[in-house]
Structure formats: C-alpha cells, structure tokens
Amino acid sequence: xxxxxNLKLLLVFILLxxxxxxxxxxxxxxxxxxxxxxxxxxxxNAAILDSAVNFALKNDSKTNxxxxxxxxxxxxxxxxxxxxxxxxxxxxxxxxxxxxGYIVAQWGDLNRVDMTYSTTKSYLSTMAGxxxxxxxxxxxxxxxxxxxxxxxxxxxxNSKITWSHLLTQSSDWSGCLFGVCDxxxxxxxxxxxxxxxxxxxxxxxxNFDYNDVRVNLLAYSLLKVWKKPLPLILKEKIMDPIGASSxxxxxxxxxxxVDVDGKQIESVSGGGHFGGGLFINTxxxxxxGLLFLRNGKWNNQQLISKEWVEAVxxxxxxxxxxxxxxxxxxxxxxxxxxxxxxxxDGFGGNFIVIDKDRDIVMVARWLExxxxxxxxxxxxxxxx
Numbered sequence: 205x206x207x208x209x210n211l212k213l214l215l216v217f218i219l220l221x222x223x224x225x226x227x228x229x230x231x232x233x234x235x236x237x238x239x240x241x242x243x244x245x246x247x248x249n250a251a252i253l254d255s256a257v258n259f260a261l262k263n264d265s266k267t268n269x270x271x272x273x274x275x276x277x278x279x280x281x282x283x284x285x286x287x288x289x290x291x292x293x294x295x296x297x298x299x300x301x302x303x304x305g306y307i308v309a310q311w312g313d314l315n316r317v318d319m320t321y322s323t324t325k326s327y328l329s330t331m332a333g334x335x336x337x338x339x340x341x342x343x344x345x346x347x348x349x350x351x352x353x354x355x356x357x358x359x360x361x362n363s364k365i366t367w368s369h370l371l372t373q374s375s376d377w378s379g380c381l382f383g384v385c386d387x388x389x390x391x392x393x394x395x396x397x398x399x400x401x402x403x404x405x406x407x408x409x410x411n412f413d414y415n416d417v418r419v420n421l422l423a424y425s426l427l428k429v430w431k432k433p434l435p436l437i438l439k440e441k442i443m444d445p446i447g448a449s450s451x452x453x454x455x456x457x458x459x460x461x462v463d464v465d466g467k468q469i470e471s472v473s474g475g476g477h478f479g480g481g482l483f484i485n486t487x488x489x490x491x492x493g494l495l496f497l498r499n500g501k502w503n504n505q506q507l508i509s510k511e512w513v514e515a516v517x518x519x520x521x522x523x524x525x526x527x528x529x530x531x532x533x534x535x536x537x538x539x540x541x542x543x544x545x546x547x548x549d550g551f552g553g554n555f556i557v558i559d560k561d562r563d564i565v566m567v568a569r570w571l572e573x574x575x576x577x578x579x580x581x582x583x584x585x586x587x588x
Contacts, residue, residue, distance in 0.1 A: 231498070232304060233305060233494070233503050234491070234494075236447060239307065240307040240310075241303075241307070241308060242308075246306060248308055248588060249585075252582060253308065253309050254309075255582060257309050259582060260299055261297050261311055263571055264297050264572065265553040265570040265571060266572055267551070267552035269293050270293055271292065271319060271552070272287060274552065275287060275479070278551070279477065282391065283391070283397055284384075284388060285388070285478075288457040288458050289455050289481070290480055294319065294552065294570060295569070296312055296570065297569060298312025298313050298316065298570070299311055299571070300487065300566075302497075302567075305494060312486070314485060317451050317484060319482075319552075320481065320554045321476040321477075321481060321551035321554055322474070322549060323549065323550035324473070324474050324481040325474045325475060326529050326530050327482055328422060328472075328529060329371060329528045330438070332344070332367060332426060333515070335429050336512065337508060343367075344367040344368040344515075345366050345367070346366060346367065347363060347365065348367055351428065352428045356381075356424070362378060365377055367422075369409050370418065370421065371529055372520035372526060373412055373413060373414055374409050375408050375418055376405055376406040376407075376413065377421055378405060380417075381424065382420065386415060386417045388400070389416055389417045390413075390416075409522060416477040419473075419475065419529075420471070420473050422474065423456075423472050424471045428464065431465060433469050433472075434454065435453070441507060442507055445502055446492065446494070446495055446502050448488040448491050449485060451488075452482065452483060452488050454481070455473065456471050457478060457479065457480055460473070476550075490556075490567045492556065493565035494565050495508070497559075497564075497565050499513050499514075515527075516546070517530065517532060527546065531548070531549050532546050533545045540581050541577060541584070542561060544561065545558065546558050553568065553571040553573045554568075557580060564583065564584075564587075566580065
C-alpha cells in the first residue's frame with residue numbers, strides 16, 4: 205500500500221513537472237522577426253480591437269510637431285529655461301498591442317525613432333534596479349551620500365535623501381545640476397525668484413514633486429555608481445538580450461559631461477524637458493514592456509530581478525499613483541481601468557502600458573494624453 209501511494213505521488217509529480225515544462229516552452233518571446241496572430245487566435249474581439257486602433261489614429265496628440273517649439277511653449281514660465289539637449293520633430297501616431305507575446309494589432313511607423321520624453325524615466329529606474337541586482341547598491345533606503353561622495357548630497361537636508369526618495373520623486377533635493385536649479389523646474393506660482401530660492405524644505409519622502417533636475421540627479425548618481433555610461437549598461441544588460449534594434453539613442457546635454465575616475469562620461473537625462481533623453485522606436489518600447497510583463501525574464505534569462513519588477517509597482521508614500529518611476533492606477537487614476545495596470549508616460553502622449561492579468565502590452569506614441577484611459581478600456585474590452 206505504501207509503495208502504491210508513493211507511485212501515485214511520483215506520478216502526480218511527473219505530470220505536474222511535465223505540465224510546467226510544456227507551459228514554459230509555450231511562453232513566446234519574439235526573435236528578430238516578431239510573430240503576428242489574428243485576434244481570434246488570442247481570444248480577442250477583432251472589431252473592438254480595430255476600433256481601438258482607429259481611436260488611436262484619430263486622436264493624434266495636440267502637441268506641436270515641432271517639438272522644440274512645443275518645449276519652449278510648455279516651459280516658458282520657468283526662470284531661465286533653455287534647451288540644452290538634442291531634439292527633433294515628432295512623428296504621427298504609432299503603436300502596438302501585444303498579447304501572449306504576439307503582435308495582435310499595430311499602426312503607424314513602428315521603426316521611426318522618436319523622442320519619448322519622460323517614458324525615459326522608466327528606463328532610468330531600470331538602471332537602479334540593475335545596480336541593486338549587481339550589489340552596487342545595497343538597499344534603496346540607504347542615503348545616496350554613501351555612494352556619491354562629492355558635495356551633491358551634503359548638508360542637513362540633502363544628506364537624508366535615499367535612492368528611494370529619488371526614484372519616487374519625493375526627495376525635495378535642493379541644488380543646481382548642469383546649469384539648472386531645482387527651484388527653476390516647474391515652479392509653482394511665485395512673485396520673484398528669491399521666493400523660490402528661499403523656500404522651506406520638505407522632509408524627504410513626504411511630498412511628490414515632478415522635477416527633471418532631480419531625475420537627472422538620479423542619472424548622475426547612478427553614473428557615479430556604475431562608473432560607465434548608462435546607455436552602455438542598458439544596451440548590454442537589457443536591449444541587446446531582448447533583441448532591440450540598434451537605432452535607439454540616449455542623450456544628455458551639451459554641458460552634462462562628468463568626471464568619473466579621470467574619464468569624461470556624459471550623464472544622460474531622464475526625459476526631454478531640456479532636450480535629450482531616450483530617442484527610440486515603437487517596437488523597442490514594446491520589447492521593453494514585454495520584459496516587464498514577463499517579470500524581468502526573457503527566454504531563459506532573468507535580465508532584471510522579479511523583485512525589482514514588483515518593487516516598481518508599489519505605490520509610494522508621497523503619491524499612490526507613482527512607484528519607482530512608473531505610473532500606477534492604484535488610486536484610480538484611470539477610472540474603469542484595473543488597479544494593477546502600470547504605465548510609463550511621456551510628454552506629448554508616449555506610453556507603455558503593462559496589463560499582467562490579461563497578458564497585454566500596449567504601446568502608444570503621440571496619443572492625446574487625455575485619451576489614454578479610454579484607449580486602455582477599449583483594448584481591455586476586446587478580451588473575450
């Protein structure tokens with residue numbers, strides 16, 4: 205009887221292991237040629253999906269096609285604002301919808317390399333995750349001053365700032381970087397510059413403030429940790445393994461060269477606020493999104509830890525709609541959209557949307573930002 209029982213347990217184990225092996229083999233990752241499947245094959249309604257694509261095409265961003273002019277208009281109230289990084293005119297709407305790893309819908313020029321603005325921040329966040337995985341950063345709750353030994357994190361206030369504060373845009377760091385001061389970036393209403401300069405400091409971690417100077421500070425700090433160009437790290441550890449093209453570029457500013465152990469290395473920017481940032485095509489965005497949908501795994505390689513992918517989705521204390529440089533829907537930011545969807549967002553309508561429950565990645569370029577929620581609901585509604 206005991207032998208029969210053991211054989212039964214062994215049989216169950218074999219069946220379970222075989223099932224898991226078959227499942228792991230069924231998980232699809234694109235190679236250089238990305239396979240397309242019809243909506244019905246992926247249990248999606250073709251008519252609703254077509255409506256979503258047409259919706260994206262019809263709702264072209266209201267952002268000026270001349271992005272230099274768009275920036276100058278958007279940030280004209282910032283003291284001393286100027287463009288110091290590369291820029292280019294934008295393209296027309298483009299996008300992809302991926303389900304189960306396969307392309308189920310696409311529109312526009314998928315190979316056009318465009319500015320992506322603050323979608324860059326989610327790539328920058330990934331550089332922090334890789335540093336944590338590699339042991340270059342021990343803990344995101346450690347003060348950054350333990351890693352960056354120059355004047356950047358000195359003083360009673362700045363010395364308290366942790367990696368987590370920078371990643372959640374809640375540091376309230378005070379200072380100037382590459383010719384721009386924190387108070388000049390998206391300032392609130394003020395009567396004079398002295399009022400901005402002499403503001404009261406807020407305790408790090410308590411107040412969310414979307415500020416590109418401080419985001420660039422994170423990039424600068426990570427450069428000091430990696431001691432190599434961040435684009436090189438991204439290429440070697442993420443973009444090449446996921447089969448991305450060689451067309452993407454990640455820029456800093458004309459004045460953002462940094463001395464790293466005697467070498468001059470460009471510190472890249474976390475967006476296009478002052479120009480620069482990540483210039484990338486739609487397909488490469490989709491591959492990056494699929495990596496996060498798959499919990500940091502690509503084929504049999506764990507490129508970035510599952511723990512980091514989960515960490516970026518945790519609501520921050522200062523803003524429940526913001527994690528580690530990914531936007532969340534935990535606080536019902538998009539009504540009628542599941543709470544666990546998370547997105548990379550950029551000025552002008554640049555989005556990567558991760559929907560793990562339905563195994564979907566959506567990429568939308570130059571979609572009018574106010575229309576993203578409606579677009580997501582249409583795609584989700586297409587799942588049968």
